[in-house]
Amino acid sequence: MRFLKALGLLGSCVAAASKYDEPIRPQVHYSPPYGFMNDPNGMVYTNGLYHLFYQWNPNDTVAGTPQWGHATSEDLVHWNNHGVAIASATKDEGVFSGSAVLDVNNTSGFFDDSVKPNDRVVAIFTSNTPEKQTQDIAYSKDGGFNFTRYSENPVIDINSTQFRDPKVFFHEDTGKWVMVVAKSFDFEIAFYTSCDLKNWEEVSTFSGGLYGYQYEVPDLVKLRVEGTSEYKWVLFVSINPGMPLGGSGTQYFIGDFDGETFTPDDHAVRMADFGKDWYAAQTWSNTGDDVLGLAWASNWQYTGEVPTKQWRSCMSVARKMGLKKNVKYNPGYTGYSLTQEPLVDKKLRDESCHGKAPLSLESETGAFEFRINATQNDGVSDKSSVRIKVSNSTGHLTTLGLRPDFHFFIDRSDQFEHPLYNEKISVYAQPDNDEKPVYDIHGIVDRGLIEIFINNGTVAFTNTVFVADADKIQIEADDGYTVNGEIYSLKSTW
Amino acid sequence: MRFLKALGLLGSCVAAASKYDEPIRPQVHYSPPYGFMNDPNGMVYTNGLYHLFYQWNPNDTVAGTPQWGHATSEDLVHWNNHGVAIASATKDEGVFSGSAVLDVNNTSGFFDDSVKPNDRVVAIFTSNTPEKQTQDIAYSKDGGFNFTRYSENPVIDINSTQFRDPKVFFHEDTGKWVMVVAKSFDFEIAFYTSCDLKNWEEVSTFSGGLYGYQYEVPDLVKLRVEGTSEYKWVLFVSINPGMPLGGSGTQYFIGDFDGETFTPDDHAVRMADFGKDWYAAQTWSNTGDDVLGLAWASNWQYTGEVPTKQWRSCMSVARKMGLKKNVKYNPGYTGYSLTQEPLVDKKLRDESCHGKAPLSLESETGAFEFRINATQNDGVSDKSSVRIKVSNSTGHLTTLGLRPDFHFFIDRSDQFEHPLYNEKISVYAQPDNDEKPVYDIHGIVDRGLIEIFINNGTVAFTNTVFVADADKIQIEADDGYTVNGEIYSLKSTW
Numbered sequence: 001m002r003f004l005k006a007l008g009l010l011g012s013c014v015a016a017a018s019k020y021d022e023p024i025r026p027q028v029h030y031s032p033p034y035g036f037m038n039d040p041n042g043m044v045y046t047n048g049l050y051h052l053f054y055q056w057n058p059n060d061t062v063a064g065t066p067q068w069g070h071a072t073s074e075d076l077v078h079w080n081n082h083g084v085a086i087a088s089a090t091k092d093e094g095v096f097s098g099s100a101v102l103d104v105n106n107t108s109g110f111f112d113d114s115v116k117p118n119d120r121v122v123a124i125f126t127s128n129t130p131e132k133q134t135q136d137i138a139y140s141k142d143g144g145f146n147f148t149r150y151s152e153n154p155v156i157d158i159n160s161t162q163f164r165d166p167k168v169f170f171h172e173d174t175g176k177w178v179m180v181v182a183k184s185f186d187f188e189i190a191f192y193t194s195c196d197l198k199n200w201e202e203v204s205t206f207s208g209g210l211y212g213y214q215y216e217v218p219d220l221v222k223l224r225v226e227g228t229s230e231y232k233w234v235l236f237v238s239i240n241p242g243m244p245l246g247g248s249g250t251q252y253f254i255g256d257f258d259g260e261t262f263t264p265d266d267h268a269v270r271m272a273d274f275g276k277d278w279y280a281a282q283t284w285s286n287t288g289d290d291v292l293g294l295a296w297a298s299n300w301q302y303t304g305e306v307p308t309k310q311w312r313s314c315m316s317v318a319r320k321m322g323l324k325k326n327v328k329y330n331p332g333y334t335g336y337s338l339t340q341e342p343l344v345d346k347k348l349r350d351e352s353c354h355g356k357a358p359l360s361l362e363s364e365t366g367a368f369e370f371r372i373n374a375t376q377n378d379g380v381s382d383k384s385s386v387r388i389k390v391s392n393s394t395g396h397l398t399t400l401g402l403r404p405d406f407h408f409f410i411d412r413s414d415q416f417e418h419p420l421y422n423e424k425i426s427v428y429a430q431p432d433n434d435e436k437p438v439y440d441i442h443g444i445v446d447r448g449l450i451e452i453f454i455n456n457g458t459v460a461f462t463n464t465v466f467v468a469d470a471d472k473i474q475i476e477a478d479d480g481y482t483v484n485g486e487i488y489s490l491k492s493t494w
Numbered sequence: 495m496r497f498l499k500a501l502g503l504l505g506s507c508v509a510a511a512s513k514y515d516e517p518i519r520p521q522v523h524y525s526p527p528y529g530f531m532n533d534p535n536g537m538v539y540t541n542g543l544y545h546l547f548y549q550w551n552p553n554d555t556v557a558g559t560p561q562w563g564h565a566t567s568e569d570l571v572h573w574n575n576h577g578v579a580i581a582s583a584t585k586d587e588g589v590f591s592g593s594a595v596l597d598v599n600n601t602s603g604f605f606d607d608s609v610k611p612n613d614r615v616v617a618i619f620t621s622n623t624p625e626k627q628t629q630d631i632a633y634s635k636d637g638g639f640n641f642t643r644y645s646e647n648p649v650i651d652i653n654s655t656q657f658r659d660p661k662v663f664f665h666e667d668t669g670k671w672v673m674v675v676a677k678s679f680d681f682e683i684a685f686y687t688s689c690d691l692k693n694w695e696e697v698s699t700f701s702g703g704l705y706g707y708q709y710e711v712p713d714l715v716k717l718r719v720e721g722t723s724e725y726k727w728v729l730f731v732s733i734n735p736g737m738p739l740g741g742s743g744t745q746y747f748i749g750d751f752d753g754e755t756f757t758p759d760d761h762a763v764r765m766a767d768f769g770k771d772w773y774a775a776q777t778w779s780n781t782g783d784d785v786l787g788l789a790w791a792s793n794w795q796y797t798g799e800v801p802t803k804q805w806r807s808c809m810s811v812a813r814k815m816g817l818k819k820n821v822k823y824n825p826g827y828t829g830y831s832l833t834q835e836p837l838v839d840k841k842l843r844d845e846s847c848h849g850k851a852p853l854s855l856e857s858e859t860g861a862f863e864f865r866i867n868a869t870q871n872d873g874v875s876d877k878s879s880v881r882i883k884v885s886n887s888t889g890h891l892t893t894l895g896l897r898p899d900f901h902f903f904i905d906r907s908d909q910f911e912h913p914l915y916n917e918k919i920s921v922y923a924q925p926d927n928d929e930k931p932v933y934d935i936h937g938i939v940d941r942g943l944i945e946i947f948i949n950n951g952t953v954a955f956t957n958t959v960f961v962a963d964a965d966k967i968q969i970e971a972d973d974g975y976t977v978n979g980e981i982y983s984l985k986s987t988w
Contacts, residue, residue, distance in 0.1 A: 407914055
């Protein structure tokens with residue numbers, strides 16, 4: 001079961017082989033050079049690099065036996081590919097999802113003084129075989145590029161075939177490593193603690209919310225409540241399939257965590273993203289108080305059939321997560337809400353167009369960022385809307401929009417014919433001000449993916465789209481709306 | 495505030511005025527003779543009649559100031575219209591949703607010996623004015639036809655504009671009336687008790703699950719666990735808007751109730767129906783151990799714009815509710831599940847077609863019932879499916895189907911162009927048997943509405959459709975499926 005792999009060189013070759021220029025290949029999002037990608041894994045920040053590993057089947061554009069692919073970035077938008085980081089140990093072994101931490105203090109004992117503290121990376125992942133799923137670890141002495149599996153793996157074996165996706169972080173107050181991991185078929189998130197990343201003890205479980213078919217890829221993060229010195233914890237639980245919108249999706253819970261037990265504030269279940277394509281979210285470790293994450297931007301209902309050829313799936317943009325208090329749920333209730341801010345470096349901005357709608361911009365890259373304020377005036381007609389149209393030269397388009405009934409929608413009809421590919425999706429978004437509703441709408445439009453963040457990211461709405469060569473964006477407002485803002489074309493990061 | 499109304503005669507005229515023959519008017523479902531209908535109200539069974547009251551705006555086909563419309567049925571499929579049962583007391587008053595009970599023992603004191611016990615009906619409803627929402631009552635001495643408002647209304651006033659939809663039932667063990675009512679903006683279901691239906695005391699609250707914008711129309715029912723002598727309680731909570739699928743929907747919770755407090759078994763939130771059009775479910779009172787209910791078959795996202803003219807909205811068919819233990823959620827987990835069985839009288843069956851798919855039947859009524867067993871055989875191709883096609887003579891159709899990935903879907907494209915009208919909707923349905931998946935699929939197809947019940951009603955899936963003159967149903971199975979069953983055309987109940 002032991003193995004050593006040094007793929008830095010091969011990785012560079014792989015990256016060079018892909019030009020990332022296919023018609024619907026995103027230009028400011030990460031996608032694999034080829035093959036099939038799903039969950040983000042092993043996200044750790046060290047030595048100025050954001051490491052992104054991911055579930056990868058390099059041999060086909062459908063899901064297969066996954067290994068950990070690897071990419072790194074200094075700025076979360078430009079990525080270098082490094083090929084396979086953790087490969088299957090046997091033909092039957094899938095290297096399933098997991099996480100990575102920086103073991104600065106060598107709690108694991110894998111390192112000696114010759115290894116700089118910032119190079120001491122330990123990956124924790126699920127080894128999937130036909131017999132069972134166990135939690136295994138591997139260590140890297142070069143800051144996350146080359147990994148050696150621990151000789152005494154597995155580190156947790158409960159003799160289950162449905163036990164996976166360990167996310168590990170260091171809990172300062174107790175001085176212990178904490179693992180959140182899914183007992184998938186039991187609809188349980190189990191919490192384990194460890195002093196050395198090798199010996200783990202189960203200390204609690206959590207269950208609740210939507211069940212669907214199974215739980216997957218949990219994450220637990222500590223977020224400072226905006227504008228206060230208060231901290232809360234947010235537990236992400238992905239479900240697939242069985243989300244009410246169909247297939248895959250991510251719910252979250254807000255509460256407290258004492259190092260062993262997650263205690264939710266309430267029994268509300270909240271949606272991390274209201275679109276169809278944002279699953280298996282994970283956050284980077286070792287980023288201090290900043291909580292940065294991203295998710296796989298697809299849905300298991302149709303991911304193996306989407307009309308891309310050389311590769312399948314991209315990640316969402318990295319998002320800075322926050323927690324806001326007193327967010328309006330309706331005119332009479334305020335509560336906590338997760339916030340998500342897209343981290344798309346301003347230096348990618350190229351051409352721009354700003355002012356009052358109508359606004360329009362074209363770009364060869366097909367990548368745009370826009371941010372508008374839409375004010376709904378008194379007496380607005382039911383028939384009015386604000387529309388964001390993303391189209392190609394033949395007029396084939398995706399339409400997004402805001403309606404006076406406070407719904408934001410996407411219409412992605414006639415793009416990809418599949419019975420499970422919802423073409424029209426909508427989300428209710430409560431305006432901050434009842435008297436004069438004002439919406440802040442921030443969008444990242446990038447060929448095959450459109451991410452929308454409403455009202456400072458309290459509502460996220462991420463959906464794949466499949467219009468080839470869509471290079472134009474238009475923002476229109478009917479009578480009854482006042483819309484101001486800007487559109488930027490974005491330079492390709494590839 | 496006091497008023498008396500005797501609309502039996504007017505009601506008959508109203509009914510006679512509608513021929514219920516419009517192209518997409520359901521033929522075995524209840525729809526109002528004209529005007530706009532939403533939530534079912536006041537459902538009580540007495541003297542051999544199922545009373546169905548409903549939110550009605552008889553003056554327009556969009557929502558307005560609602561009054562209680564009234565219909566009765568002996569068999570839950572043939573309905574007689576009786577016009578307005580409880581009208582607005584003032585121009586500004588909406589007679590909002592509520593329930594009705596049979597006060598056999600005259601706990602309210604409204605009745606004397608001249609009123610037969612089975613004629614003693616008390617309605618409990620929300621009086622909505624611009625100032626506030628209060629819970630009011632009215633009594634009927636003729637078994638639910640004519641109502642007199644209580645002179646001391648309101649019976650509950652908490653000085654709130656968001657406090658509505660009281661559902662009342664008699665709790666045998668404590669010998670008290672119990673009211674479940676929504677504090678809509680607080681995401682709370684409040685429980686009140688009373689000895690006389692006039693004096694109410696708040697005894698507990700419940701909150702949890704999906705929040706969306708607001709809670710509405712709760713119901714709490716006691717269900718015998720199938721095949722056992724055990725009873726559990728199910729709490730229904732409707733949300734609008736803000737359901738993940740968009741707009742309106744109904745979640746439920748399973749637990750126990752001691753007469754004052756609902757204690758959920760777990761913190762799971764379950765969907766009462768996975769379609770887009772099943773909201774504000776209510777059950778009949780005074781039906782003994784049988785729990786029978788129905789819901790409004792529409793969605794606030796588009797209900798005011800759907801392409802019907804003389805009337806808008808229908809109710810779902812009445813459903814017998816049950817609770818099943820050991821229902822498979824995935825191959826490793828079993829738990830309780832609500833079951834729903836459509837109560838469509840067998841005497842409505844007209845022509846039939848049965849045997850192995852392909853099956854096909856036509857009917858001038860456009861109303862059908864089908865029930866099939868679909869077995870998924872080894873080696874089924876990913877591309878295979880079972881399809882149920884409902885079409886008209888021009889080939890315009892709705893397609894429903896089952897896929898090897900265990901999803902059941904509806905494709906209602908090209909029927910009603912509206913940004914919030916999801917055209918493709920799907921639900922995951924776990925087969926009972928992992929080795930050889932077998933699905934039981936029961937459908938009621940009725941022009942403007944299609945209701946699907948999978949695996950003995952553990953999954954319900956209700957969606958409006960808008961194909962005019964759809965008079966043909968075809969059931970097809972690709973290689974890899976063995977499908978057997980029957981289709982019946984249904985006689986119109988109008």
